[in-house]
Amino acid sequence: MIAVIYSRxxxxxxxxxxxxxxxxxxxxxxxxxxxxTALIAPVNESLxxxxxxxxWPYLAAAAALxxxxxxxxxxxxxxxxxxxxxxLAAGYGYHVVxxxxxxxxxxLLYALVMLLGFRLPxxxxxxxxGIPWAAAAAAGVAVILLSFWFTFHPPEARLFADLxxxxxxxxxxxxxxxx
Numbered sequence: 498m499i500a501v502i503y504s505r506x507x508x509x510x511x512x513x514x515x516x517x518x519x520x521x522x523x524x525x526x527x528x529x530x531x532x533x534t535a536l537i538a539p540v541n542e543s544l545x546x547x548x549x550x551x552x553w554p555y556l557a558a559a560a561a562l563x564x565x566x567x568x569x570x571x572x573x574x575x576x577x578x579x580x581x582x583x584x585l586a587a588g589y590g591y592h593v594v595x596x597x598x599x600x601x602x603x604x605l606l607y608a609l610v611m612l613l614g615f616r617l618p619x620x621x622x623x624x625x626x627g628i629p630w631a632a633a634a635a636a637g638v639a640v641i642l643l644s645f646w647f648t649f650h651p652p653e654a655r656l657f658a659d660l661x662x663x664x665x666x667x668x669x670x671x672x673x674x675x676x
Contacts, residue, residue: 503562503619511562512615515554516608522550535648542661544588545651548581549644550607555580555614556641571630574637576617581640584610585656593655 525538537553539546559573587606591597651657 507562508615508619511558512611515558515615516611518554518557519550519607519611522553523547536645540648541659543651543657543659544585544592544655545644545647545657547588547603547607548584548640551580551584551610551614552577552641552644555611558615559618568626568630571634572618572621573614575621575630575633576614576637578633578636578640579617580610580614583613589656592660 522538526534526540530540537549539549555573555577559570559577563569563573584606587610588603591602591606647657
């Protein structure tokens with residue numbers, strides 16, 4: 498059934514491309530710090546900022562895969578909300594609760610969450626209309642809008658704290674200048 502909706506080759510190619518693009522986005526703001534790159538790339542090492550590594554590559558792949566299919570982006574937006582929640586929960590559990598600092602965990606988590614994101618939309622069945630699917634799409638759009646808002650107005654919570662700082666310093670969310 499998956500091959501009827503999306504070819505396995507296309508899904509695999511776009512998944513790999515999204516993972517590589519997201520990996521590159523991690524360094525974009527450091528190389529070119531400005532307001533535009535702050536919106537699409539992490540400005541610090543907070544768990545929340547790393548959701549941007551999922552959002553933009555995933556949406557680009559989803560848009561390409563669903564091009565010309567009205568309403569087909571909705572399950573991808575729902576998956577984006579699920580992916581973000583999974584990555585934030587697992588990252589919080591590992592880094593904040595357990596105090597883990599291994600880079601391999603972050604890389605593995607990112608790849609697994611991205612794989613999940615390419616699997617979930619293929620498991621939903623259409624048509625993708627009506628109020629439930631509009632609400633699902635709204636959840637994905639909310640993640641995007643929150644990523645914009647929290648880039649410039651992060652709450653003082655561990656989820657938004659720069660984890661590369663010492664624990665005393667990361668209690669506040671000093672991001673420095675975004676411009």
